[in-house]
Amino acid sequence: MTNFKLVIQYDGGRYNGWQRLGNTDNTIQGKIERVLSEMTGHAVEIHGAGRTDAGVHAAGQVASFKINTAMQPDEIRDYLNHYLPQDIGILSCESMPERFHARLTPSSKHYTYRLWCSKLPNVFERRYLTLWDKPLDLDAMRKAADLLCGTHDFRAFSSVNRRFQKSTVRTIDSITITSNGGEVRLDFRGNGFLYHMVRILTGTLVEIGAGERDPDSILRAFASQNRQDAGITMPPQGLILTQIQYPGCR
Incomplete structure (x- = not known):
C-alpha cells in the first residue's frame, strides 16, 4: 500500500467546508474521496492538513491517503483533475514515506x-x-x-x-x-x-x-x-x- 500526498487548491465559495459531513456530500474532502473511490473501485479516506470552514479558500491545502495502485502519482493527479469540479484543483501528487500524515505531522x-x-x-x-x-x-x-x-x-x-x-x-x-x-x-x-x-x-x-x-x-x-x-x-x-x-x- 502506497502513501500519497496531494497539494490542493480550491475556491470554497460553494462548499460546506473541507471536512466530509454526514448530512451533505458538498464538501471538498467528500468530492475528492468520491473520485478516488471511483478510481480504485473501493472506499478511500483522505486526511487534510486544515479543516477549512464553509466559504474559506485554499491555495496550498495538503491531504494524504493510502491505496494499492499501479498508477503513478502524475496519473493520479491527472485523473483527479479530469473528474473533479473546476473549482477544485490538484497541484501535485507524490508518494511519501509510510509515516507521513497530512494532519498529524505539519511543522x-x-x-x-x-x-x-x-x-x-x-x-x-x-x-x-x-x-x-x-x-x-x-x-x-x-x-x-x-x-x-x-x-x-x-x-x-x-x-x-x-x-x-x-x-x-x-x-x-x-x-x-x-x-x-x-x-x-x-x-x-x-x-x-x-x-x-x-x-x-x-x-x-x-x-x-x-x-x-x-x-x-x-x-x-x-x-x-x-x-x-x-x-x-x-x-x-x-x-x-x-x-x-x-x-x-x-
Whole structure:
C-alpha cells in the first residue's frame, strides 16, 4: 500500500467546508474521496492538513491517503483533475514515506486574510476579499499583532467547544500586515490554528485598527480566556489556507 500526498487548491465559495459531513456530500474532502473511490473501485479516506470552514479558500491545502495502485502519482493527479469540479484543483501528487500524515505531522501553517478597503469596487477578486469601509491604522494593528505572537492559550480567540478541545495553546511565529492599493493583507504563520482562530484574530486586529478597541484588550482576552473579550469573527471569503509545511519538506 502506497502513501500519497496531494497539494490542493480550491475556491470554497460553494462548499460546506473541507471536512466530509454526514448530512451533505458538498464538501471538498467528500468530492475528492468520491473520485478516488471511483478510481480504485473501493472506499478511500483522505486526511487534510486544515479543516477549512464553509466559504474559506485554499491555495496550498495538503491531504494524504493510502491505496494499492499501479498508477503513478502524475496519473493520479491527472485523473483527479479530469473528474473533479473546476473549482477544485490538484497541484501535485507524490508518494511519501509510510509515516507521513497530512494532519498529524505539519511543522507550520500559513493563512492569509484579505481585506478590500477601497471605495472603488474590485470586480474580479470580490469573491476572495472581505470589504471593510472604515479607515485602518496599520501601525496600531502591527503593534497589537506583536502581542499575539509567541506561545499563548488562544481559547478566547476561537470558537472551540471546551468539551472536545484538549489544548488551546498554540504558537504564532509571525503576523505580517501589508497594504497594496486598496488591499490590506494579514499573513499568519504558526504551528496550528483553532476553529475560527484566524478569522477572530483578524477581527480583533481590524477593530484595533479602526479605533474600536484598545490593544490591551488582547492581554485581557488571554487572561480571561473568554470569547467575549476578543474581536468579531470575520467573514469566511477573505480567508485562504496558503501553505502547509512539513519537517524535511520544502
